[in-house]
């Protein structure tokens with residue numbers, strides 16, 4: 030309740046500092062039953078102060094203070110409390126006594142218990158019971174205290190004994206303790222693998238209890254087969270994959286119309302992955318619609334809407350083989366409306382191709398005028414991609430100009446360095462996706478050949494380093510698609526982030542921790558018996574209701590379940606914010622393929638971008654380009670890992686109104 034508040038000079042940022050555990054709750058409302066008179070503060074019963082009241086009711090349990098942030102405030106509060114307890118009312122005649130009581134009541138109705146009885150009485154007498162002067166004096170003093178950096182004691186209102194009279198011996202059914210509120214708000218502790226109450230949980234396979242300090246299930250019995258429990262995944266991986274080409278996922282990003290789909294379509298055609306017959310069909314059909322220039326883009330833009338609008342809307346997927354690699358191509362949409370799809374694709378990528386349009390004016394609008402070139406590059410870097418091939422495309426439109434190529438390289442080089450890419454991990458390749466110049470063969474065009482003898486695009490892809498796969502870690506996979514398969518069960522698809530999965534394995538599903546069984550699995554439509562970290566797979570699941578799985582849901586190893594929480598701390602870097610981030614700031618949290626509403630519920634500290642040192646504790650707001658530790662709270666429980674434990678599952682993006690405002694790494698799970 031806000032009844033007892035100093036309204037003048039109140040700073041709402043301070044007001045909510047450290048208030049996060051009960052954020053959004055009125056503790057007064059929740060904690061005391063209005064019928065339970067014994068527990069109500071009543072001055073007519075000689076309880077001069079709330080502390081006096083508390084003293085008389087020793088059996089009231091106070092909640093243990095668990096937030097170190099309160100120490101300083103606690104001391105101030107205790108001082109005020111002692112002041113009230115030790116205070117003896119002065120001897121006054123009846124008229125003065127009546128005036129004084131009236132003043133005390135009046136002041137209390139404004140400032141509540143934040144100011145000691147002694148101060149109110151002394152001020153009342155000093156100003157001859159003039160209520161306006163008394164209030165002026167007390168309120169000004171409060172404001173001055175605050176200005177001097179002292180937190181006014183009233184800010185403790187939410188944790189004063191009044192608010193803590195919450196575990197009274199005669200609880201009414203409606204009574205909720207502060208600690209209960211905290212429990213409810215906190216969701217699931219990392220140490221507790223207990224399943225949250227989800228409306229979707231059928232309960233059939235839901236485990237019940239257990240968990241060690243690291244949030245790992247210890248005493249929960251999830252029955253898995255002996256084969257699954259004792260499997261040596263690294264050995265299995267070496268056996269099955271050592272003779273095969275390594276796999277890599279490459280996302281193609283860039284501003285809308287930079288030529289990404291055309292480039293990939295042409296590359297697929299030139300590498301023999303698209304038949305001449307199919308290409309001829311695309312050519313004829315696109316010609317009929319007057320969109321012949323999109324014929325290569327149609328290889329990946331398969332839907333009618335994408336073709337009619339001439340833009341990519343969802344991530345198109347295909348694959349090519351180089352001498353040493355199998356490369357999964359993820360063609361991302363460039364339009365800003367489809368950035369969520371692009372993020373979902375980028376979470377699956379190992380490396381990226383950034384395509385820019387060399388046409389005069391086009392590069393500038395994609396790069397300098399709020400286009401997606403910058404945003405895409407920052408996003409993929411924030412999502413863990415560190416190798417980048419920059420394709421300077423449509424060079425045919427500028428007569429294969431070396432100067433234009435170098436101008437763009439120069440501009441991008443410094444930006445990409447700032448975005449966190451190492452110079453040695455970035456390459457620049459001149460191309461034309463439409464004419465096919467420098468895609469799979471060295472430069473043929475005289476205008477280009479005259480000054481360029483570097484690698485063609487396929488060479489660049491061939492030389493990407495294959496990231497190490499976390500094969501011998503517990504199994505984790507984020508669901509990117511769900512569909513009804515043939516036969517019993519249903520199918521999910523996604524990329525295995527860590528570990529391995531075999532047919533007949535038991536897995537747990539999302540925050541409900543329901544158990545399911547792998548009926549079959551396939552990679553690129555080929556049935557397999559096992560799959561490993563880095564593989565993009567389709568799985569038929571049995572033993573679980575299809576309605577209990579959603580896109581973004583994590584499927585994981587029952588022996589080492591993933592932490593489930595509604596609240597966690599992140600280290601974020603803020604990009605573009607029109608309104609500074611404050612406590613209560615609503616965001617859309619992107620975690621792998623999951624998009625979930627969340628709220629910034631605590632600004633723990635501003636930190637130095639490169640050293641990570643704390644610059645300011647509890648900042649009031651976060652502006653553009655700042656770096657900070659913040660706490661986020663989601664409305665529903667989600668599966669998440671700390672970045673230090675599983676970097677694949679410890680990254681998040683924050684978006685507001687279609688704009689990416691921050692990227693973060695999970696540092697603590699509450």
Ligand SMILES: Nc1nc2c(ncn2[C@@H]2O[C@H](COP(=O)(O)OP(=O)(O)OP(=O)(O)O)[C@@H](O)[C@H]2O)c(=O)[nH]1
Pocket residue numbers: 283284285286287288289290291292322323326339340341342361362363364422423424425426460461462463464
């Ligand atoms: N002149 C020229 N035009 C090109 C080249 N590459 C693509 N285009 C044209 O640019 C237009 C857009 O090409 P897309 O491949 O659809 O571009 P995109 O980047 O995939 O577009 P979104 O996915 O919607 O962002 C089409 O008209 C293409 O024909 C090129 O190298 N030279």
